[in-house]
Amino acid sequence: xxxxxxxxxxxxxxxxxxxxxxxxxxxxxxxxxxxxxxxxxxxxxxxxxxxxxxxxxxxxxxxxxxxxxxxxxxxxxxxxxxxxxxxxxxxxxxxxxxxxxxxxxxxxxxxxxxxxxxxxxxxxxxxxxxxxxxxxxxxxxxxxxxxxxxxxxxxxxxxxxxxxxxxxxxxxxxxxxxxxxxxxxxxxxxxxxxxxxxxxxxxxxxxxxxxxxxxxxxxxxxxxxxxxxxxxxxxxxxxxxxxxxxxxxxxxxxxxxxxxxxx
Amino acid sequence: xxxxxxxxxxxxxxxxxxxxxxxxxxxxxxxxxxxxxxxxxxxxxxxxxxxxxxxxxxxxxxxxxxxxxxxxxxxxxxxxxxxxxxxxxxxxxxxxxxxxxxxxxxxxxxxxxxxxxxxxxxxxxxxxxxxxxxxxxxxxxxxxxxxxxxxxxxxxxxxxxxxxxxxxxxxxxxxxxxxxxxxxxxxxxxxxxxxxxxxxxxxxxxxxxxxxxxxxxxxxxxxxxxxxxxxxxxxxxxxxxxxxxxxxxxxxxxxxxxxxxxxxxxxxxxxxxxxxxxxxxxxxxxxxx
Amino acid sequence: xxxxxxxxxxxxxxxxxxxxxxxxxxxxxxxxxxxxxxxxxxxxxxxxxxxxxxxxxxxxxxxxxxxxxxxxxxxxxxxxxxxxxxxxxxxxxxxxxxxxxxxxxxxxxxxxxxxxxxxxxx
Numbered sequence: 251x252x253x254x255x256x257x258x259x260x261x262x263x264x265x266x267x268x269x270x271x272x273x274x275x276x277x278x279x280x281x282x283x284x285x286x287x288x289x290x291x292x293x294x295x296x297x298x299x300x301x302x303x304x305x306x307x308x309x310x311x312x313x314x315x316x317x318x319x320x321x322x323x324x325x326x327x328x329x330x331x332x333x334x335x336x337x338x339x340x341x342x343x344x345x346x347x348x349x350x351x352x353x354x355x356x357x358x359x360x361x362x363x364x365x366x367x368x369x370x371x372x373x374x375x376x377x378x379x380x381x382x383x384x385x386x387x388x389x390x391x392x393x394x395x396x397x398x399x400x401x402x403x404x405x406x407x408x409x410x411x412x413x414x415x416x417x418x419x420x421x422x423x424x425x426x427x428x429x430x431x432x433x434x435x436x437x438x439x440x441x442x443x444x445x446x447x448x449x450x451x452x453x454x455x456x457x458x459x460x461x462x463x464x465x466x467x468x469x470x471x472x473x474x475x476x477x478x479x480x481x482x483x484x485x486x487x488x489x490x491x492x493x494x495x496x497x498x499x500x501x502x503x504x505x506x507x508x509x510x511x512x513x
Numbered sequence: 514x515x516x517x518x519x520x521x522x523x524x525x526x527x528x529x530x531x532x533x534x535x536x537x538x539x540x541x542x543x544x545x546x547x548x549x550x551x552x553x554x555x556x557x558x559x560x561x562x563x564x565x566x567x568x569x570x571x572x573x574x575x576x577x578x579x580x581x582x583x584x585x586x587x588x589x590x591x592x593x594x595x596x597x598x599x600x601x602x603x604x605x606x607x608x609x610x611x612x613x614x615x616x617x618x619x620x621x622x623x624x625x626x627x628x629x630x631x632x633x634x635x636x637x638x639x640x641x642x643x644x645x646x647x648x649x650x651x652x653x654x655x656x657x658x659x660x661x662x663x664x665x666x667x668x669x670x671x672x673x674x675x676x677x678x679x680x681x682x683x684x685x686x687x688x689x690x691x692x693x694x695x696x697x698x699x700x701x702x703x704x705x706x707x708x709x710x711x712x713x714x715x716x717x718x719x720x721x722x723x724x725x726x727x728x729x730x731x732x733x734x735x736x737x738x739x740x741x742x743x744x745x746x747x748x749x750x751x752x753x754x755x756x757x758x759x760x761x762x763x764x765x766x767x768x769x770x771x772x773x774x775x776x777x778x779x780x781x782x783x784x785x786x787x788x789x790x791x792x793x794x795x796x797x798x799x800x801x802x
Numbered sequence: 803x804x805x806x807x808x809x810x811x812x813x814x815x816x817x818x819x820x821x822x823x824x825x826x827x828x829x830x831x832x833x834x835x836x837x838x839x840x841x842x843x844x845x846x847x848x849x850x851x852x853x854x855x856x857x858x859x860x861x862x863x864x865x866x867x868x869x870x871x872x873x874x875x876x877x878x879x880x881x882x883x884x885x886x887x888x889x890x891x892x893x894x895x896x897x898x899x900x901x902x903x904x905x906x907x908x909x910x911x912x913x914x915x916x917x918x919x920x921x922x923x924x
Contacts, residue, residue, distance in 0.1 A: 252584035328587030
C-alpha cells in the first residue's frame with residue numbers, strides 16, 4: 251500500500267519534470283529547426299545538432315534530485331526507506347521506457363532538421379547504413395533502419411536512461427550522506443582522475459603515449475559497441491549492468507540513511 | 514487502540530550514550546508526557562520510535578510489530594518534530610492534501626478549520642512562514658492526522674501563550690472525541706501537567722520513571738521547619754532534594770505522605786510536577802547537595 | 803469552579819469538591835445530570851481520566867450515580883449527606899484548628915468564647 255503511495259508521489263514528480271523539460275526541449279529544438287529551414291530556403295546553411303545529450307543529462311539530474319526532498323518527505327510521512335527505493339527503481343523503469351519511446355519518436359519525426367535527435371541516432375546511425383554507396387547518411391538511422399531501428403532505438407535508449415536515472419540517484423545519495431568535507435574530497439578526487447591521467451601520459455615517451463591513448467579509446471569503444479557502430483547490444487548490456495550496480499549500491503546506502511537536516 | 518512497547522533501546526552518538534537500555538510502554542489511548550533535561554535523549558527516542566533513527570539494541574513495537582522499516586506500522590504513527598521535513602516550495606494547503614495522500618485518516622476539513630483558528634495562511638508557501646508558524650503547520654497536521662499513535666516533540670516551542678493554550682485545548686478536544694495514544698515531549702511541564710495521564714522522565718539517556726501523573730503528584734511534597742526537626746522527620750524517607758537557609762531547612766520527598774502525622778513546628782506543602790521532575794533529574798545528574 | 807494547579811489538593815479532589823459545591827449550593831439539583839467527563843475535561847483543560855477519578859470518588863460516596871447510556875446523576879439525599887459531611891469537616895478543619903491555635907496563643911476558655919461572641923455579633 252505504501253508502495254502505491256510512494257509511486258504516486260514519484261509519478262507526480264516525474265510528470266512535472268517531464269512537462270517542464272520536454273516542452274522546453276522540443277520548443278527550442280523546433281524553433282531552431284524552423285529557423286534552419288527558413289535559412290536554407292534563402293540558400294544559407296544553418297544546422298543545429300548535438301542536442302542528443304540533453305535528455306541524458308536530464309535523466310541524471312532527475313535521479314540526483316529524487317533523493318533529498320522525497321527522502322525527508324517520506325521520513326515525515328512514515329514511508330520506509332526500502333519502499334522509497336523499490337518505488338524509485340520501478341519509476342525508473344517506467345520513465346526510461348517513456349523517455350526511450352519519446353527519444354525514438356523524435357528521431358522519426360524531428361531528425362535531422364532539428365536538434366532533437368536521440369543519442370542512439372548519434373552513436374549508432376552507421377549500423378543501419380548498409381548501402382555502401384560511399385555517401386554518408388549521417389543521422390539517418392530511422393530512414394535507413396525501419397522497424398529494426400525502432401526496436402533497437404527504444405531498447406538502447408531505455409537502458410541508457412535507466413542507467414543514468416539510477417546513477418543520478420546514487421550520486422544524490424552520496425551527496426546527501428557526505429558532509430561538506432566529504433563532498434569537497436569527492437569532487438577533488440573526481441577532478442583528479444583526468445588530471446592524473448594526463449600527467450601520466452605526459453611522462454611517457456611519444457610512442458607509449460600514443461599506444462596508451464589508443465588502448466584507452468579502444469576499451470571505451472569496445473564496451474560501447476564501437477568503432478564500427480555495430481555492437482549496440484554490448485552498449486545495452488553495459489548500461490543495464492551499470493543500472494544494476496548503481497541500484498545495489500543505492501539500496502545499501504539508503505537502507506540505513508538518516509535525515510541530516512538540522513532544524 | 515494501539516500500544517507501543519519500547520524494550521531495552523540503546524543508542525550511541527560517537528562516545529555519548531544517547532539512550533541506555535530504555536524500557537517502557539505506552540498503553541493504548543492515554544496521554545503521556547515525556548520530560549527531561551536538554552540532551553536527555555527525548556528527541557532521539559522519538560525519532561527511533563518513528564523509524565527516523567535506528568536503535569543499536571532493543572525493540573520498538575507497535576501492537577507487537579517492530580516499527581523498523583515497517584510500512585504497515587508506520588501508517589499508524591504520526592510524528593511531529595522540530596525539523597521541517599516538508600518541502601519549502603509548496604503551499605500549506607497543498608501540504609495538507611499531500612499528507613492526506615499518505616495518511617488516509619487525515620481530516621482535511623478540520624485542517625482548514627484549525628488553520629483559521631490559529632491564523633495559519635493555507636495559501637502561503639511553507640518556506641515563507643516564520644518558524645513559529647511552521648511549527649503551527651506541523652501541529653495542525655498532527656491534530657488532524659487521526660492516527661492511533663501521535664508523537665509530539667516540543668510542539669509548542671516558539672509559540673506564544675495564546676497559541677499554546679489553543680493547542681492544548683484542541684489537543685484535548687480531539688482526544689475526548691477520538692481517543693489516541695499520545696506522547697507529548699515538552700519543557701513546559703506545568704502547562705502540560707493537567708493534560709497528562711502519565712509521566713515519563715528521561716535523564717542522561719536513562720529512564721528515571723514512567724508513572725501515572727496523579728500518583729506522582731500525590732507523592733511529592735515538601736516539609737519545612739527548623740533544621741533539627743526536619744532532619745529527624747526525614748529519616749528513612751525517600752528524599753529527592755533539600756535546601757537550607759540559616760536554621761530553617763526544607764526537604765523534598767517523593768513518597769506516600771501520611772496525612773496527619775506531621776510533628777508540630779513543621780509545615781507541609783505539595784510539590785508541583787515540574788519541581789518533582791527537576792529534583793529527580795538533579796539527583797540523576799549528581800547535583801544533589 | 804476554579805481549578806488551581808498550585809493548590810494543595812490534587813486535581814481530581816478539586817473536581818470532586820467543585821461538584822460537591824455545586825450540589826450543596828443547589829446548582830446541581832438532585833436527580834439531575836451533571837456535566838460529563840468530556841465537558842469537564844475540555845472546559846478545564848484536564849485529562850478526562852482525572853475528571854473521571856473525581857466523579858468516581860463521589861459515586862463511591864453515594865453522592866452521584868450512573869444512569870446507563872445517559873451519564874452521571876445527583877443521588878437523592880446527596881445534598882443532605884454533603885451538608886452533614888461538611889459540618890463534620892468544619893469541625894475538624896476550623897474548630898479544632900481554632901482551639902489548637904488558641905492554645906498556642908495561650909488564650910483561656912473564657913477568652914475563646916468571648917472572641918466567638920465578638921465574631922458572631924459583628
